[in-house]
Amino acid sequence: MNDSQMFDHRPDPELGAALRAALEPRQESAFVARVMAGYDEALRRATVPTWDVLASWFRPGVAAAAAALLAGFLIGRTVLFAGAGGGAAAVSMDAAIASAAVGGPGRGVAALVTAPSPPDPSIVFTSLVEQR
Amino acid sequence: MGSEADDRGLVAKTLAGDRAAFGELVERYAAQARRVARAVLGDPDDADDAAQDGFLSALVKLAQYDARRPFGPWLMRIVANAATDRRRRRSVRRAEPLDPALVGGGPRPDAAAVQSELGDRLRAALAELPERRRTAVVLFDVEGYSHAEIAGMLGVPEGTVRSEVFHGRRRLRALLADWKEQVK
Numbered sequence: 001m002n003d004s005q006m007f008d009h010r011p012d013p014e015l016g017a018a019l020r021a022a023l024e025p026r027q028e029s030a031f032v033a034r035v036m037a038g039y040d041e042a043l044r045r046a047t048v049p050t051w052d053v054l055a056s057w058f059r060p061g062v063a064a065a066a067a068a069l070l071a072g073f074l075i076g077r078t079v080l081f082a083g084a085g086g087g088a089a090a091v092s093m094d095a096a097i098a099s100a101a102v103g104g105p106g107r108g109v110a111a112l113v114t115a116p117s118p119p120d121p122s123i124v125f126t127s128l129v130e131q132r
Numbered sequence: 133m134g135s136e137a138d139d140r141g142l143v144a145k146t147l148a149g150d151r152a153a154f155g156e157l158v159e160r161y162a163a164q165a166r167r168v169a170r171a172v173l174g175d176p177d178d179a180d181d182a183a184q185d186g187f188l189s190a191l192v193k194l195a196q197y198d199a200r201r202p203f204g205p206w207l208m209r210i211v212a213n214a215a216t217d218r219r220r221r222r223s224v225r226r227a228e229p230l231d232p233a234l235v236g237g238g239p240r241p242d243a244a245a246v247q248s249e250l251g252d253r254l255r256a257a258l259a260e261l262p263e264r265r266r267t268a269v270v271l272f273d274v275e276g277y278s279h280a281e282i283a284g285m286l287g288v289p290e291g292t293v294r295s296e297v298f299h300g301r302r303r304l305r306a307l308l309a310d311w312k313e314q315v316k
Contacts, residue, residue: 016273022251025166035187042188
């Protein structure tokens with residue numbers, strides 16, 4: 001057989017027969033009986049695990065759901081209380097500077113930020129005193 | 133082996149819960165499945181375990197079988213996968229080292245042992261081939277599947293199957309030719 005024949009799309013009967021003889025199994029009826037002995041077990045395993053899996057997931061699932069509910073409740077309560085009774089809301093830098101520009105509290109900080117020259121120590125000192 | 137129409141009928145009956153129909157399918161494909169599994173695994177006992185796994189796995193997955201396609205390639209794909217899985221799990225039990233006398237050369241056998249020893253040499257030569265190559269050769273030259281069907285079973289392109297069959301055949305044909313020279 002040359003290389004082109006080896007690429008032949010047809011099976012090689014001589015090689016096929018030799019390989020078939022080399023691989024031929026014995027006791028076929030015993031093998032069939034052995035497979036059939038596993039028939040019921042295979043079908044049982046194919047159906048029962050669904051319930052087993054659901055049952056095994058049930059307890060951890062309930063526990064996880066309860067933990068998630070509790071965490072959600074605690075986070076929600078914290079957010080609600082912070083919003084309603086938390087006192088002064090955060091003030092942005094722009095708002096602080098704007099209030100300083102009209103002479104409100106924190107004008108020392110505004111002067112420090114907007115000054116074209118290095119800050120005067122007295123201004124810094126004044127702003128620190130005002131913070132108290 | 134029965135026709136594809138017969139296979140489809142048996143599959144339908146099996147799906148309806150007919151145990152005997154599944155038994156008939158097993159009888160039809162037992163020898164083929166065991167040969168394919170043996171091509172992958174080498175050891176006949178491991179091969180039978182894998183073939184059994186394959187049949188029972190096919191039983192469980194039977195509802196997924198597309199009845200418009202031939203049953204044999206679908207089943208052999210499952211069997212080949214079962215054999216490959218078993219070979220991967222078989223990490224502790226390694227294959228026995230090959231006897232060099234079986235692969236090439238060796239003393240001339242007496243007439244009574246000619247066929248037996250040829251079988252030994254072919255099995256040893258098969259064991260030397262990469263798994264996909266020996267599986268492809270057996271599926272093509274022994275079981276008569278087309279390159280396209282084997283490509284579907286092994287999950288590789290058809291060109292790869294042609295190449296694997298080519299290289300596998302070259303090795304096995306050389307061994308067979310040597311053998312014929314010796315027994316002349």
